[in-house]
Structure formats: structure tokens, C-alpha cells
Ligand SMILES: Nc1ncnc2c1ncn2[C@@H]1O[C@H](COP(=O)(O)OP(=O)(O)O)[C@@H](O)[C@H]1O
């Protein structure tokens with residue numbers, strides 16, 4: 001907290017004392033003014049971005065988790081899916097995003113695809129590791145109690161993987177916010193679906209720099225809130241993890 | 245009271261009448277990382293009759309855990325045969341599941357047997373009081389003391405309903421006072437709820453206090469050095485001269501006897 005205040009102070013002093021134009025580097029006070037003056041617009045755009053990220057993360061969680069389970073239970077599926085999943089991360093999003101718009105139009109869908117494509121991967125990798133990290137002796141014990149494959153999964157592997165899966169989700173929300181920005185700026189939009197990413201870009205072109213920064217601040221705050229919401233969720237869902 | 249713990253209907257009777265566990269001429273080995281074979285047990289023959297408590301003592305690394313895993317069917321021997329009624333293992337590490345409450349850990353076998361959750365919990369809860377675990381039903385494993393964790397792990401093994409219980413150094417990690425207490429409740433629990441028990445320990449005194457028979461294993465590769473009958477009435481006193489004599493015999497079989505006291 002002090003660190004943040006100190007940095008803001010230094011920034012303010014630097015901008016005020018130098019002759020930097022506010023359209024290149026706005027001072028914190030002008031960003032705050034922009035934030036205040038455009039609260040309605042920013043709020044509207046935040047709602048759009050939040051919807052994209054929220055839905056995208058949920059889909060990415062589901063996809064990453066299901067793939068992780070398939071990869072975990074079947075060596076064959078591991079060989080089939082894992083290289084594909086890794087390959088999907090090498091796809092340059094900025095290149096395919098406009099192509100997605102070509103095939104799916106200007107709506108929510110292409111943006112969701114971009115976000116899901118970026119976000120499912122951390123969930124997949126952490127969940128696969130979490131599932132594989134289950135204590136082998138616990139599985140042995142379950143076997144002596146005549147547990148079926150499904151019961152071993154339900155009583156040992158699934159809960160053992162839960163903290164890892166949630167960590168993956170925490171990485172996913174942060175990259176998801178970046179993903180939303182890329183998706184919005186790469187997929188041309190007509191009116192309806194704008195979002196904070198579009199707002200930042202169009203403000204920069206229009207030399208509305210303080211407002212662009214204000215939008216970035218909102219995006220930043222949104223990412224932090226998402227991250228800590230998941231941290232909270234982890235404490236509720238997996239209270240046995242992260243104990244000293 | 246320990247009630248309602250009928251044998252699971254699936255369990256076939258032990259092959260020979262009166263005998264729950266027989267291990268005949270068993271050899272078992274592991275491969276180490278270089279692929280070389282490491283003998284853990286060789287030529288081991290043991291048996292336990294219905295309702296008997298067989299203690300297996302031996303130095304660390306002599307293959308005691310391996311023997312229990314063989315009896316529970318988690319491994320198969322390289323040579324020899326094992327005939328055994330269905331056996332439940334209480335592992336050396338308690339292996340309570342950290343995400344389940346103490347009660348749910350104890351009731352795990354019942355849940356696996358598709359009993360309704362409420363019924364499983366009720367049956368486990370009935371035994372919590374018996375073992376001095378009252379009030380800790382909802383505690384999670386990390387909130388329990390070592391002795392309590394062992395008792396929950398024992399309950400889980402008992403509630404599996406299997407006729408044979410394999411206990412792997414159940415009190416090895418406990419302090420001397422708690423260990424003596426635990427030995428007391430294990431004896432009482434088995435009096436109420438008789439099972440065939442194979443108790444692995446490295447504590448010779450524990451073996452002679454609790455067991456009907458004591459098998460002494462040599463250092464690796466484990467082989468049976470002595471098979472001692474402990475035909476003494478219960479409850480036993482640790483200072484009973486006969487018990488002390490048996491303990492001495494077992495220690496000598498382990499190569500630890502004090503020659504001057506003989
Ligand atoms: N999974 C394994 N792989 C290789 N060697 C093992 C394995 N498990 C046990 N051993 C070896 O087999 C021997 C017997 O082990 P164990 O049965 O655990 O002994 P104990 O329980 O009497 O201490 C030991 O020397 C141990 O190092």
C-alpha cells in the first residue's frame with residue numbers, strides 16, 4: 001500500500017516537474033479525473049470485458065479440467081491431446097483473432113474463443129500435475145479398501161488436484177484479462193461489443209490518453225479482484241492446502 | 245460397543261479351516277534403479293489362525309511392510325504361496341485423507357461399499373466414543389494428535405469389515421506413554437471385536453504383550469528366525485517373568501540378547 005502511494009507520488013512529481021504533455025504521460029491526478037468523469041462509460045465497458053473474461057474463464061476451466069482428466073486417465077489420450085494443447089499455445093493469437101471474426105462475426109463468440117484458447121492451458125497443465133501428484137500410497141490404501149477406479153478418483157485424485165487446478169485458474173484469470181484486451185483490440189467491433197481493451201485503443205488513437213490510462217487502471221483493478229476472489233475460493237474449497 | 249461389523253459377504257472363507265493367513269515359502273524382491281534385484285524376503289513361512297494376533301518383529305528394512313503388502317494382495321510373491329482371507333491394511337503412515345473429517349476418514353470403507361453417507365457416519369460415530377475420539381468427529385487430520393490419527397486409521401481398517409487386519413507398526417511413531425495407552429485400547433478393541441491380526445512392529449515388548457504368537461524375522465533378506473508361542477493369560481503384565489523370558493528369547497533370535505542375563 002505504502003509502496004503504491006510512494007510510486008504514485010513520484011509519478012505525479014515527475015510529470016508535474018517535467019514538461020511531458022498529458023497526452024503522452026498523464027499525471028495520476030488527471031487519470032483520476034478521467035476515471036471520475038468517465039465512470040459511466042468505463043463501467044459499461046468493464047461490464048462487457050468482465051462478461052467476456054468471466055464466461056471465458058469458466059469455459060477454459062471446464063475445458064482445461066476435462067482435458068486434464070482425460071490425459072490423466074488414458075496414456076493414449078495423453079499422446080493424442082497433450083501435443084495438440086501445447087501446439088495451441090504457439091498459435092499467434094494476434095494473427096488468428098481477425099480470422100475468427102471473419103468466420104464468427106463481431107459478437108461475443110470470437111472473443112470467447114481467444115480467451116479460452118489462452119486460458120485453458122494453465123488450468124490443463126496444473127491440473128494434470130495435480131492429478132499425477134496424488135500420494136501413491138493413498139491410492140494403494142484405497143485399493144485395499146476395494147475402491148473402484150472412479151472411487152479412487154473421487155476420494156483421492158480429485159481432491160488432491162483441486163488446489164493445483166485453482167492455482168491454474170488464478171494464472172488463467174490474469175492472462176485472461178490480457179487475452180480479453182488482445183481479443184477486443186484484434187477483433188474489430190461495431191458498437192455493441194466494445195470493452196475496456198477497445199476503449200484503451202481508441203482513446204490512444206484519439207489522444208485521450210488520461211482516459212486510456214483510466215481504462216487500464218480499471219482493467220488492472222479487475223484482474224486483482226479476480227485473482228483474490230479465486231484465492232478466497234481456494235481457501236473455501238481446499239482448506240487443507242497451503243497450510244504451513 | 246463394537247457391533248454390526250459382520251464380515252463382508254463377498255469374503256470367501258480362508259482355505260484351510262481355522263486358518264486365516266498362511267504364508268508358505270514366500271520369496272519377494274524389488275528391482276532397484278539400476279535394475280539389480282534386491283531380495284526383501286526369502287523362504288518365509290508363517291500362519292495365523294482365526295482370531296489370533298500374530299506379531300512380526302524384525303529390524304528395519306527386513307521386509308515387514310513387504311510381507312503385509314503380500315498378505316493384502318498389493319504385491320505378488322516371486323515364489324511361494326499366500327492363502328489369506330480378505331485383509332485390510334493399516335499402513336505405516338496413517339494416510340488419512342486430509343480433505344476428509346476424522347469421521348469420514350474412519351467411515352471411508354463403508355462409503356466405498358456404497359453405504360449411504362448418514363449410515364456410514366453413524367456407524368463410525370458409534371465407535372469414536374469407544375476409542376476416546378469423542379468431540380473430534382469433525383476435526384480434520386492435521387488437527388489431531390499422532391495417537392488420535394492412529395486410532396482413526398485403525399477404525400478405518402476395522403470398519404472395512406474384513407476378517408484379517410494387517411497393522412504396520414501402528415504405534416511406531418508415538419511417544420512411549422501414548423504407545424502404552426494405544427496398546428491397551430488395541431487389546432480391548434480386539435477383545436470386543438475379534439479379528440485375525442498381523443501386527444508388524446520393531447518393538448519386541450509390544451509383540452509379546454499383545455500377540456498370541458511372535459515371528460522374528462532376520463535382517464534383509466528377511467527369513468523367519470523364530471516362531472514363539474505366547475500362551476499367557478490377558479491382560480498381561482510387562483513384569484511377568486514368563487513374558488520377560490519370551491521377550492529375551494525374541495531378542496536373542498534378533499541377535500540382540502544379553503548373554504549375561506540368560
Ligand atoms: N518399492 C521399492 N523399491 C525398491 N526397494 C524397496 C521398495 N520397497 C521396499 N524396498 C526395499 O525392500 C526392503 C524391505 O522393505 P520393507 O518391507 O519396507 O521393510 P520394513 O518394513 O521391514 O522396514 C528394504 O531394504 C527396502 O529398501
Ligand SMILES: [Mg+2]
Nearest residue numbers: 308309336412
Ligand atoms: Mg515398514
